[in-house]
Amino acid sequence: MATGDVALTYELISTTLLIFRSPAPPLSQGPVINPALLFVFAMAVSPAVGAFLAIFIKRRLERRG
Numbered sequence: 001m002a003t004g005d006v007a008l009t010y011e012l013i014s015t016t017l018l019i020f021r022s023p024a025p026p027l028s029q030g031p032v033i034n035p036a037l038l039f040v041f042a043m044a045v046s047p048a049v050g051a052f053l054a055i056f057i058k059r060r061l062e063r064r065g
Helices: 003-021 035-045 047-064
Strands: none
Touching: 003 035, 003 047, 035 047
């Protein structure tokens, strides 16, 4: 396994844990999609799509605080 593969795998695992530990958005915001469910669906469709979505969700969660 190349060093880049190890770094990407670590980043994907840490992002996955961050997504699943984050609370679901409050219902007062209206109908919203739970990021964890969206991530699971994307990983089932394609790991590449799931990895891209994981990075996007992680950035959104970090900005949200």
